[in-house]
Amino acid sequence: MGTLVSLISGLASGEAVAALQRARLTAILYGLAGVFALCGVGFLIGAAYIWLAALYGPLATSLGFGIGFLVIAGLIVVIHKLTTSMRARRRARRRKADMTAVGVTAALALLPALAKSKGGLGTLLAPAIALAAYAIYRENVKAGPRDKDRSETP
Structure with missing residues (x-):
């Protein structure tokens, strides 16, 4: 205040x-x-x-300066492209970590209220069981290149 x-x-x-x-x-x-x-x-x-x-001489000097400035401009553009992609990946990782932290915080904040509600433990366990089942499903469906090679050989 x-x-x-x-x-x-x-x-x-x-x-x-x-x-x-x-x-x-x-x-x-x-x-x-x-x-x-x-x-x-x-x-x-x-x-x-x-x-x-x-x-x-003026011609050789003009050519040298022109080529030099073009090389500097090209280096600036290449460096910018490289750093932009690195910054984008870093921002994506940071955003993912922030969203995970927000999700965990929200879940922990709702935990006492859900535990006291009429559904109680069932309200908490149903999404957890569904999430575990989905994780097991994703693990078994994912077939990497090595898994395909193993499945083709008898």
């Missing part, structure tokens, strides 16, 4: 507006710094081009 009162009083006193203005100013300043940093990198690349053009 105290947190809610603090939040409401902060909004009423204008702290939120001041924080928003500070965040906007910070974003603008970082944006300007980024633009100037990109300009600096551009001039450094231009200086490297002029220096290498004096050594190897």
Whole structure:
């Protein structure tokens, strides 16, 4: 309750507006710094081009810079594709673990209420027996490549 009162009083006193203005100013300043940093990198690349053009000639230097930038772009795309698939698998594992935890928590929360109800133990045992039967069925139906080879040989 105290947190809610603090939040409401902060909004009423204008702290939120001041924080928003500070965040906007910070974003603008970082944006300007980024633009100037990109300009600096551009001039450094231009200086490297002029220096290498004096050594190897403008055509060879242009070809070298073009091929170099294309290789860098290709590496960025390949690395992004590899990391994206790894992150997707990691998110799927985390989501599965979270859903399992939510299911177990919900089951444990409902356990006392189900035990006290009219059905009592039968209400709890029927789904458990069905789940065990389904697990046994899935185990026996699943035929892997090794199982197929064994079944074909007499």
